[in-house]
Amino acid sequence: MVVLPSPFTLQSSLMETPLEKALTTMVTTFHKYSGREGSKLTLSRRELKELIRKELCLGEKMKETSIDDLMKSLDKNSDQEIDFKEYSVFLTTLCMAYNDFFLEDRK
Numbered sequence: 001m002v003v004l005p006s007p008f009t010l011q012s013s014l015m016e017t018p019l020e021k022a023l024t025t026m027v028t029t030f031h032k033y034s035g036r037e038g039s040k041l042t043l044s045r046r047e048l049k050e051l052i053r054k055e056l057c058l059g060e061k062m063k064e065t066s067i068d069d070l071m072k073s074l075d076k077n078s079d080q081e082i083d084f085k086e087y088s089v090f091l092t093t094l095c096m097a098y099n100d101f102f103l104e105d106r107k
C-alpha cells in the first residue's frame with residue numbers, strides 16, 4: 001500500500017491546488033449530508049437523495065425510482081446505507097462520465 005502524507009500536515013505550508021480543492025469538496029460534501037440523521041459516517045437514502053438533488057444538476061431531473069435504483073447499485077453490502085467507499089465509487093463513475101463528455105467535446 002502506498003503511504004501518503006496527511007493532507008493536514010501539508011496544508012500549512014502550501015496553498016491548495018485546484019485538484020486538492022476538488023478532493024476536499026468531495027470529502028466535505030459527503031460529511032455535509034452524512035451527519036444529518038442516523039450514522040454520521042454513512043448516507044441514508046434520504047441523505048443521498050438530498051446530496052444528489054442539491055449538489056448535482058442532474059439531480060433535479062432524477063425521479064424517485066431512479067434514486068432508488070442508484071441507491072441499490074451503490075449499496076454494495078446491502079445495509080441500506082452508503083458509506084464513504086460506496087460514495088467514492090459513485091464519484092468515480094461520475095468522473096468517468098465527465099471524461100467521456102470532455103473527450104466527446106474535443107472531437
Ligand SMILES: [Ca+2]
Pocket residue numbers: 074075076077078079080081082083086
Ligand atoms: Ca452500504
